[in-house]
Amino acid sequence: MPGIINKLKSYARSPQGQRTIRRQASDPRRRAQAKSLLGKLRGGRTGGRRY
Numbered sequence: 001m002p003g004i005i006n007k008l009k010s011y012a013r014s015p016q017g018q019r020t021i022r023r024q025a026s027d028p029r030r031r032a033q034a035k036s037l038l039g040k041l042r043g044g045r046t047g048g049r050r051y
Contacts, residue, residue, distance in 0.1 A: 011017040024030045 012021060024034070
């Protein structure tokens with residue numbers, strides 16, 4: 001599992017990853033999806049349903 005996280009981190013820091021993040025962050029629907037996912041990962045209440 002740590003391998004997947006490290007790959008995601010390195011992609012997010014690459015120029016291509018930065019472009020992708022910027023493009024997706026400009027879309028309000030995608031921004032809401034990301035906020036929901038982060039809420040679930042952090043265990044907060046902003047993520048909607050909790051499993």
